[in-house]
Amino acid sequence: MNTVAAAVAAGEGEGATPSPSVREATELTFSSARDWLLMLKPRVMTLVVYSGLAGMLAAPGHLHPVLAVIAILCIAIGAGAAGALNMWYDRDIDAVMRRTRKRPIPDGRIGADDALAYGIVLSAGSVLVMWLATNWAAALGLAGSILFYVLVYTMWLKRRTAQNIVIGGAAGAFPPVIGWLAVTGTLDVMPLLMFGIIFLWTPPHFWALSLFAHADYERAGVPMLPVVAGARETRRQVVIYTLLMVPFTLLPWVMGLSGVIYGATALILGAWFIVSAVQLWRDAQDETGVSLTNDKPAKATFKYSIIYLFALFGALAIDAVLR
């Protein structure tokens, strides 16, 4: 809880000189503009914007630069709104987890109802502006991604199954498809491949994180794979999904949809991802699978997975622009 909220909650204001702001205090408006920005999960937004832009650049055709910027903004705001709705729904578990307990809702800086309204208004606004700026297909894609993230991942899967990340990963895979739709208005093989790449990338990326953050999930009762199946099985699953993902990333090149720049990048980066996943699998561990190296390989794999996706989609976009 922040200083002012804590002081009021603890009754420190009692007996002090009453100020003219008593009425405002009863409304508990302790949030700052920064808190409302944090509700949009700006870090996650970066990757969403980047992959959406890559989808746009890879698409054939032309979109007016002003409309392209607006479409990217809509993707960013839509993703942020979904993040705000996720924070609204998950406020109980966020309060228990060390990583999230300082978020505006569990910290008492923003009310739950306000967060819900904020998320809904921004979701509707981003979809509407996307429709006005581009076409109904892109707007529908954006609406679908928000609904999938909130209803399917956050409300349905996250607390029920250890496969939450596998299916829920689809929500994060929408942006390049939306970017493509904004330019062309129709679906094609390439955006579906881009969707598949992020879909297969999400499990190794997120499970690498959950290997060194599983205590938080355990405390909150979220059935992440390391909590339910153990660290050893999680490492095995990271390798399996990496081995599925790397050949899949080569498909745009194999199918002639992208050039040698992308193909070579995917091959080199993918080979290194496999090396990283195998190092994670072979991490020194005790008989229960707990890392004896403070999860050093898991941290390395997690960091690398972020660089990997940025570089891969960057190569895809550059390749498409140069072709």
Place this chain on the structure above:
Amino acid sequence: MAPSPAKRPPLTRSESQVLAKHRRGRNRAMLVALGVVAVLIYAIAIVKLGASFSIQLGLHS
């Protein structure tokens, strides 16, 4: 979490100053956000109208 309004004590001067500062920040952010939305709608209208005019004038197929 927040205490019920009946039990909530009045704020001290320094607390109300912090609240006022936060409120000013939120108001400015809201002003910027509304300004951005207005500019976006204008931009969309201008680009779309520009495209349709150029089609009508035969400048663009």
